[in-house]
Amino acid sequence: MSFRNSKKILIVAESIDIEDSSGTKGRVALIKNLARAGYQLKVFHYTRKNIQLEGIECHSIKENRRSILFFLSRMERYTRYYLKLSLHKPLEKMFGFSFTLFNDRNSIVAGLRNINNFEPDLILTFSKGGSFRPHHALLKMPEWHHKWAAYIHDPYPMHLYPRPYAWVEPGFYKKWRFMKKMSEAAVITIFPSKLLMEWMGSYFEGYLKKGKIIPHQIDKSTRQPQEHKLPAFFNKDHFNILHAGNLLWGRDPRALVSGFLKFLKKHPEAEDESKLLFIGPENHYTLYLKELSDSNPQLFLSKASLPFTETQRLQELTSVNVILEAKSEISPFLPGKFPHCVKANKPILLLGPYYSECRRLLGKDYFYWAEVDEEKKIMGLIEELYFKWKANPAAIELSRPDLEDYLSQDYLERTMEQILMET
Incomplete structure (x- = not known):
């Protein structure tokens, strides 16, 4: 034995x-x-x-x-x-x-x-x-x-x-x-x-x-639904930036949203194939996001959480996953969705403090990181990710076997x- x-x-x-x-x-x-x-x-x-x-x-x-x-x-x-x-x-x-x-x-x-x-x-x-x-x-x-x-x-x-x-x-x-x-x-x-x-x-x-x-x-036993069950709001062939989870007070999405909309204004050719999606329950920022999504079809806000398996499927089919943390000197938390994002093997747009567990794991040299309120930098990172996706959608990956082992x-x-x- x-x-x-x-x-x-x-x-x-x-x-x-x-x-x-x-x-x-x-x-x-x-x-x-x-x-x-x-x-x-x-x-x-x-x-x-x-x-x-x-x-x-x-x-x-x-x-x-x-x-x-x-x-x-x-x-x-x-x-x-x-x-x-x-x-x-x-x-x-x-x-x-x-x-x-x-x-x-x-x-x-x-x-x-x-x-x-x-x-x-x-x-x-x-x-x-x-x-x-x-x-x-x-x-x-x-x-x-x-x-x-x-x-x-x-x-x-x-x-x-x-x-x-x-x-x-x-x-x-x-x-x-x-x-x-x-x-x-x-x-x-x-x-x-x-x-x-x-x-x-x-x-x-x-x-x-x-x-x-x-x-x-990372739970490799989770059964994923078939592609034909994807929700109507999600086009897997588009450039999708996905935030899945609850936007608790303090996880302020305004710089992300503003940076995304400014990216679209600078690159109008991206409007028909780009989307920023927030999937989760109603929260402190719902009214703000709803008002903007009503006038910007590239911004999507769900009315409620999706079942866990459906959310994981979207994380795997999106172009970019977002981890959004509060403005602070430090974030000692490891978000529950971190392993889901690593498993999805798509770039993580990390918006959080300089000292955070997510940044410690991704590494100080990880490129797609900004403070949560750095609107200009966020816009630049979205721009960088978009053109990488545009050049070769299949090649835009996280590719971190070290993290896959750490979470294994x-x-x-x-x-x-x-x-x-x-x-």
């Missing part, structure tokens, strides 16, 4: 529904690659849907709807909705977290204590957003701390985010203590990004000492063997 086949891993995930967030897509890709590598997995998740991953044993943890915490959480919710009286801020200031989170944590603990006939060598906790529910649960299970690998997907608490996202939450000190306890309790901490590990390690020493990097994964199952296996030897 091989090293991997003899190792058992318990995964405690907040969600395995790939349609609910880019973070969940990344975690599911990681789970699939762990299974493909030969590890014996059991996945316990709090999606509260009967979701199964092919070839992997998955169990949905039930919410305890009879506890006093559940009752209190519903009382707070009804008070907010019907009486328009918001109590969550004073309650979180007092307790650090919501009654809902405490009830969810206890529900996860109860679900994990019911596991029979499975003695894991490693326990991985995956979360999303700012909740860290599985991590809260593991903190309540000290008997498992010696084999706990805590996956930290984003900075936390919110006041540790880089600008412009940093803000002080109610109960911030209790949230800080939670992260400190986790940095001390977990035997391994895992980050998708080197810059994120260093960022969190600058506040909590344990994260740097125990930190390992497992980037978001092989790299994951090498890292996991190091982790398992240290636990």
